[in-house]
Amino acid sequence: MNDFTFQCSTKIVFGRGAERCVGEETARFSKNILLHYGGGSIKRSGLYDRVMASLAGQGIHVTELGGVEPNPRLDLVYRGIELCREKNIDFILAVGGGSVIDSAKAIALGVKYPGDVWELFAETGTVGEVLPTGNILTIPASGTEAGNGTVVKNMALGLKRNVNDQKLRPQFTILNPELTLSLSPLQTACGVSDMLSHVLERYFAPEKNVEYTDRLCEATMKTIIHNGLRAVRDPGDCNARAELMWCGTVAHNDFLQTGRTPDFASHKIDHEVNAVCDCTHGASIAVLFLAWCRYVYTKHIDKFAQFAVRVFDAEMNFENPAETAREGIARLERFYHDLGLSTRLRDLGVEKSDFATIAKNCKTFAGDKVGNLEKISRDDMLDILEIAY
C-alpha cells in the first residue's frame, strides 16, 4: 500500500425529491449564481421549474447559461467565464450530467484566472482561486459530481484534456435517483460503462498489499454490474437506479484509489478517440478497456484471475490460471453486450485511418507513455487500437 492523502468534503444529499433543498444548500455560498445546464431536457421534465422555485425561495439571483453539449466545449466555457466576470457571480450551480458539471467546473477554474483557461488544461498555467460549485446530477456516469477533475474539448485543436485539483471538488451534490428513471437503456448502459471503467482503472493498479481497496473495488463493481443489468432491462426500477447513482459517485471520488496508483491508460487513449469521433465516452471506454485487458493480461495473470473469480464469480482454474484470467475478460465483454453496447471501435465510427492521429495526440507522461500497470507507448496504442477495431 502506498502512502496517501485523501479528502472528499463534497456533501452528498441523496434521495427522492432531494433537489428541493437546492436553494438552501446554494444559499450557504452565494445569492448571485450562474445556473448551468444542457439542452431542454431539464425544462421538459419539470426539474428546471422546481430548481428555480427553490432558488427563488432563498432570494437567490440567477443568471442562466444552457447549451452544454456532450464532451463539453471550450467555447461555451469562455462564454460562462465572461458572464460570471460581467455579473460578479461567485457560485456556479450545474444541473445535468457529467458534461454540464465539467463545464461548470471549467468555468469555475477560469473566472479568477488571469490568462486563457485552456492554459490550465494544456498544463502551461497553474490553478489559482477556483469558484465554488454545486450540482444536481441527472445522469449517473462520470462521477465528476464529487470528483476533483474536469474534462473539456477544444474543438479548434481537436483535443480533449482534463484538469485535476482538490479545489474542483463541488461543495455539494444532490442525487435523486428518480431523476434518472427516464434515461433510455442506451444512456443507462453508457453511464454504467463509464462508472465501471472508473473502478476498473483503479482496480488494475501495480501495488501489492492493497487488500482493502481491492475488496472495496470488487464490491463496487459487483453492484454496478448487477444493477446495471437490472436498470437496462427495467428502466423504471428505482432500487437499481439508486444503487447505480451512489456507486457512480463513489467510483470516482478517489476513495477507491487510496494507497494505490490507478492505471487510466485506456482513459487517456479514449480521450483522443472521443476527440476524433465524438461518440459517448461510456461507449468507447468499454471498447478500449477490453482491448487494453487483452493486450496486458498475460503479464498479470494473478490479478486478472482474481478479477474473474471475485467480480464475475468465475471458478478458479488452479492448473491454468491464464484460462481463468481470460474467462474474466470474456465475461466483461459479455456484460457489455448484455448492456447493449458494442465492443468494437468500427461500430463507433472510428476508422483505422484515425489511429495515427489518436496515438499522436494522446497526452503521455515521462518516457512518452501512459498507464501504470503497464507503461503503454505510442506503438502499444496502435496495437491496442487494432485489437479494439
Place this chain on the structure above:
Amino acid sequence: MNDFTFQCSTKIVFGRGAERCVGEETARFSKNILLHYGGGSIKRSGLYDRVMASLAGQGIHVTELGGVEPNPRLDLVYRGIELCREKNIDFILAVGGGSVIDSAKAIALGVKYPGDVWELFAETGTVGEVLPTGNILTIPASGTEAGNGTVVKNMALGLKRNVNDQKLRPQFTILNPELTLSLSPLQTACGVSDMLSHVLERYFAPEKNVEYTDRLCEATMKTIIHNGLRAVRDPGDCNARAELMWCGTVAHNDFLQTGRTPDFASHKIDHEVNAVCDCTHGASIAVLFLAWCRYVYTKHIDKFAQFAVRVFDAEMNFENPAETAREGIARLERFYHDLGLSTRLRDLGVEKSDFATIAKNCKTFAGDKVGNLEKISRDDMLDILEIAY
C-alpha cells in the same frame, strides 16, 4: 435504501512518518493549541518528541494536558475546558487512541458552551460552537479519528454517554501504521473487535435494497478479519497493520451506513457494561454482540445466512438456511477466540448482580427500547446479558 445526507470532510494523511506533517496541518487552524494525550507511551516511543518538533517548526504555542484514561473521564474534560478558556486556545490536537481523541472532542464541545458540558451528553443542552480538532492516531479501533461522535464516562453518576454532531468531525487525522507495530496482541485484538463491531452494527440494518452498502460492509469485515488474525499472530506485520488502520477509520465515519439505519443495540448495552466493570470496549462488545446475534437471528435468517456466506465463506445450506445463519455466528465466535478474546461476560469481571443496573441505566429511545433490526426492551437486555454471561 433510505434517503441520506453524508459528508465526511476529515482530511486523511496516511503513511509512514506521516506525523512529521502535524505542524503544517495544525498551523492551518491555529498557532495556540492544546496538546492532549494519555499516559507516557507517546513519550517512551519518541512520538511526543517528533510531534513537538513539528509543531515548534511552525511556531505553534503548545499547552499540554496528558493523563487521559481508557473510557475517558469527564473530570479531565472539565480541566481541559478550563485550560482552553484560560489560555484562549482555539484548537485541540489529540495524540493517542480513541479515548484521547474522544476526550479532546469533549473538551472542544465544552469550551464555548455556556453551561456544564455534561448537559450535552445528557441531552439537556444543545451543541453550539465547537473548537476544531485534529489527531494522530496510535490505536486503530474506535474510528473516532474521522467520526462525528465522542463518548465520555461520568464517574460520579456511573454513566457512559455519547454526543454525535457533524461539528465534532476532526479537521485531519494522521494515520501512520508504523506507530501501531508496538501494540500487544491483546490491544490489537481489542482494536480489531472494536472496529469490526462498528461494521457489524451497520450491517445488521432493517432496510432492504441496500446492496451496495451491504457489499462495502462485507468487504470491510473480510479485510478486518483477515488482517486482524495476521496482526495478532505477527504484531510486526506492517502490511496487516496498514489494512487495519484504514479499515478502522472507514468503519466508523458513517460511509458504511449511507441509506441504512445502524442497529447499535449492543453498543448501548455495552456502554453500561463498561460503566460497571471498566473493561476494554473491544473486549466487551465482542461478548455482547455475539449474545445479541443469538437472541435475534431466528427472525432474520436470510441476513445472518448472507453474513455467514459472504463474510465467513460458509457454504449456503439451501434446505436449512437457519443452520447457515448459526454457522456464521459460530464462525464469528471462533474468530474472537482466535484473536485471543473471551466470549463470556463472566471472564470480564461482570457479575450477574450487575445486570439489573446495566439494564436500568441503558439509554433507551422512544418506547423505552434500543436497536433497529429488533427493538430491544429492558427485559430483552436481561435475557441478552444472561446469554452473554
